Amino acid sequence: MRATIGIVAAGLFTQAAAGQVHAHDGRREAIATVTEYRSLCQRDDGRLWGLSLCGPLLIVDPQTRTFDAYRDIGRDPTARDAIVSGTLPADVGVANTAIDWNGTRWTMVVLPLPDDPRKRAELLMHEAFHRIQPERLPPPTAPLPAHLDTREGRETMRLEWRALAEALRSHGAAQRVAIRDALSFRAARRRLGATATAGEQALEINEGVAEYTGKRLGSADGVASTLATLDDYDRRDGYVRSFAYASGPAYGLLLDRWSPGWTHAVRPSDDLGELLYRATGDTPLPDPSSVRDRYGYADVHADEQRREAARDKQLAVWRERLVDGPTVWVPLQAMQIEFDPRNLVAMPGIGTMYPHAVLHDTWGTLTVTDGLLVADGGQSARVRGAASGKGQSYSGPGWQLALSPGWTLEDGRIRQR
Numbered sequence: 001m002r003a004t005i006g007i008v009a010a011g012l013f014t015q016a017a018a019g020q021v022h023a024h025d026g027r028r029e030a031i032a033t034v035t036e037y038r039s040l041c042q043r044d045d046g047r048l049w050g051l052s053l054c055g056p057l058l059i060v061d062p063q064t065r066t067f068d069a070y071r072d073i074g075r076d077p078t079a080r081d082a083i084v085s086g087t088l089p090a091d092v093g094v095a096n097t098a099i100d101w102n103g104t105r106w107t108m109v110v111l112p113l114p115d116d117p118r119k120r121a122e123l124l125m126h127e128a129f130h131r132i133q134p135e136r137l138p139p140p141t142a143p144l145p146a147h148l149d150t151r152e153g154r155e156t157m158r159l160e161w162r163a164l165a166e167a168l169r170s171h172g173a174a175q176r177v178a179i180r181d182a183l184s185f186r187a188a189r190r191r192l193g194a195t196a197t198a199g200e201q202a203l204e205i206n207e208g209v210a211e212y213t214g215k216r217l218g219s220a221d222g223v224a225s226t227l228a229t230l231d232d233y234d235r236r237d238g239y240v241r242s243f244a245y246a247s248g249p250a251y252g253l254l255l256d257r258w259s260p261g262w263t264h265a266v267r268p269s270d271d272l273g274e275l276l277y278r279a280t281g282d283t284p285l286p287d288p289s290s291v292r293d294r295y296g297y298a299d300v301h302a303d304e305q306r307r308e309a310a311r312d313k314q315l316a317v318w319r320e321r322l323v324d325g326p327t328v329w330v331p332l333q334a335m336q337i338e339f340d341p342r343n344l345v346a347m348p349g350i351g352t353m354y355p356h357a358v359l360h361d362t363w364g365t366l367t368v369t370d371g372l373l374v375a376d377g378g379q380s381a382r383v384r385g386a387a388s389g390k391g392q393s394y395s396g397p398g399w400q401l402a403l404s405p406g407w408t409l410e411d412g413r414i415r416q417r
Helices: 015-019 027-044 117-136 151-169 172-189 196-218 222-233 244-258 272-279 288-295 297-324
Strands: 003-005 057-060 066-070 083-087 097-101 104-110 327-331 336-339 345-347 351-354 357-361 364-368 372-375 380-384 388-390 393-396 399-403 407-410 413-416
Touching: 027 057, 027 066, 027 083, 027 117, 027 196, 097 117, 104 117, 117 196, 151 172, 151 222, 151 244, 151 288, 151 297, 172 272, 172 288, 196 222, 196 244, 196 272, 222 244, 244 272, 288 297, 297 345, 297 372, 297 380, 327 357, 399 407
Parallel strands: 057 104, 327 413
Antiparallel strands: 003 336, 057 066, 066 083, 097 104, 327 380, 336 357, 345 351, 351 372, 357 364, 364 399, 372 380, 388 393, 393 399, 407 413
16 A cells, blocks of 8 residues: 655646536546545444544546546445536655645545456545544654564564464454453564654554554454455565554454444554553563464564575665765655555664655655665765756655755755756
8 A cells, every 4th residue: 555644746637627517537536435425424424433424525637647536425435416527636655545725634646546446435435534633633743663574563463463374363261361461472572762652653553543443444344354464464565654554443343342432432552552451451472482372473584584695685785875875865854755564674773764755845745766865864865876867856766855945956966946
């Protein structure tokens, strides 16, 4: 799933777009998407979060930046002027997300939507939650959990997921045992770094709770869908930004069993694991080394040793390209970034490497296909190699830059004139 962070989108519909009825071949798909979206959020009727998930919807083609906009949730989407079309300004990021644009808070989804009905419905409800999130559960700000790119961090995450899967499949005493095992792996991992707990907790409140919402409201069997996700993520790379898509639904569904109504009490500062720990009884957790063999530790450990060796080689390549070699320095002032959360790489003490990204800022747009290093703290970034070009357009190894008026690229740095 693509994602966008740091969006503060601004702009206006053009006069033509504001009143233009959508007439191209995608109108039928837009009506179907809006109809499904309305049906899902109206069926919930605000029960899950105490707020309606229904609201304005943007359906965007990322290639052309054309959109179908449905602003009035009360309108019949088949009505002649219920869905209007237009083209997004260049400074608005395109992603599955929620944005503030033209004085309205929108749910945005990107074409093509999943063909699978369950995945499509889960996506719609996931992003619908993001639209209400600033009002209901604004996520904390914290550094990305870089420890999830270490062997120990990944091992304990995978063991936690396996224990959570066992808990979701179980009942009664067996479920409680599996929950305690999961929480023991979680506690061990969060001792790996000073910001480990805060980094994980922030992403679970942000993406984890949104994904739980998608599975609760978009799937006929949220447990089966979550078990499939846990199994999928157990074999994936890139946990630093994506782990919460697996952890969040698992904890949310277990909290539904042990603490019904928890969604009406949860706060931004809460930790989903701590909520489940309290709900299942305030008793000591087991030593993770005493229970890890229940969840295939030997195989997990062997997998992660192989991955660690490959990762170290790749980090050496990125360090040579983006730290030791010539680079172009990029200031980050009002960053909007489109990226794939599954493939971020932590570079300890330096920053986070995005293999592919589209970066929008006050100075323009940077499109990267071969490595963007965002420094720790998020104040600057860099791409590799020397730049070529002139005026407002430049390029380098694996990147292209389009500068806004009043900005220039000189001596390897983007500067304001």
